[in-house]
Amino acid sequence: MSTTSSVDALQRTLAAEHAAIFVFGALGGRASELSDAPLRSALSAAYDVHLERRNQLRTMVTTAGGHPVAAEPAYRLPRPLTNADQIKAEALRIERACVTTYAALVAASAGPDRLWAVVALAATAVGERAFGGRPEPLPGLDA
Amino acid sequence: MRKPVREAPGDRVAGVSGSLLSRRALLRLGGAVGVLGAGLLGGCDLDPGSSSTPTAVPPSDPDQHIVQAARAELSGLVLRLSATAGAGSLVACHRVQLAALDGDPASTTRRGRPLTPAQTVAREHRAAERFTHWAVTCQNGDLARVLASIAAGIRMQPVLGDAS
Numbered sequence A: 001m002s003t004t005s006s007v008d009a010l011q012r013t014l015a016a017e018h019a020a021i022f023v024f025g026a027l028g029g030r031a032s033e034l035s036d037a038p039l040r041s042a043l044s045a046a047y048d049v050h051l052e053r054r055n056q057l058r059t060m061v062t063t064a065g066g067h068p069v070a071a072e073p074a075y076r077l078p079r080p081l082t083n084a085d086q087i088k089a090e091a092l093r094i095e096r097a098c099v100t101t102y103a104a105l106v107a108a109s110a111g112p113d114r115l116w117a118v119v120a121l122a123a124t125a126v127g128e129r130a131f132g133g134r135p136e137p138l139p140g141l142d143a
Numbered sequence B: 001m002r003k004p005v006r007e008a009p010g011d012r013v014a015g016v017s018g019s020l021l022s023r024r025a026l027l028r029l030g031g032a033v034g035v036l037g038a039g040l041l042g043g044c045d046l047d048p049g050s051s052s053t054p055t056a057v058p059p060s061d062p063d064q065h066i067v068q069a070a071r072a073e074l075s076g077l078v079l080r081l082s083a084t085a086g087a088g089s090l091v092a093c094h095r096v097q098l099a100a101l102d103g104d105p106a107s108t109t110r111r112g113r114p115l116t117p118a119q120t121v122a123r124e125h126r127a128a129e130r131f132t133h134w135a136v137t138c139q140n141g142d143l144a145r146v147l148a149s150i151a152a153g154i155r156m157q158p159v160l161g162d163a164s
Helices: A004-031 A037-063 A084-108 A111-131 B023-043 B064-082 B088-100 B117-137 B141-156
Strands: none
Touching (some): A004 A037, A084 A111, A084 B141, B064 B088, B064 B141
């Protein structure tokens, strides 16, 4: 039986995935006019990863006895997002926020859910390099 | 007991970030409370009639062996990497991680044998896998978060990224 706090943490992570999917979709659209093929590829890959995690989290929330939270109608995007550097910076911000969210889920969960969060944390932290992220000793931890 | 989550208005992604407590505070709360609590229990006597036969059993920290092993892993890496050319950034990384576990700063005077590049990659891989395992198996959630972060921090280092 999952605790209320673990279900809440799963729901918060799911909400973060909804937001990430929205933002990466928008960033991909913005990047489609740029000639930066590696960036477009990285955005597409990140979108796919978050989509898959969103689906997994919906199942995890349901299994834990919760009703998966829905996405918001829209999410606020920073302006402007007209060049590769701006798009990379926003992508990196989203990935870092997700890393912090996964770390919170690690703390609030156990068993398979925690394993999922540990793996997602590491994969997303490593993936930050595609958007200009630099190695950190303790990704996802608030100072 | 889980920590409060701060939500930033208008930003659902940022709003799902973690706690407001520092990791050191969390570790002290989570890991040291058992030891501290044991000392307090041993020194208090709530029932004067039973003072000659103390029955309080110090609660053991179920994660103590993991914390000790994690500190030893990082200390060992710092020791060996300190003697390894070009490993300065890795040493700095592991020192920060060791401090997050409230580990004693690794000695700057003692030096282990230097590692070859292949050995460095192997040791870092092994450490990342161990920290991942410890993060999944420890009981304290806040400790798990720190261990998972350390595992991710090791995997982020260029020495592993370049090797993969």
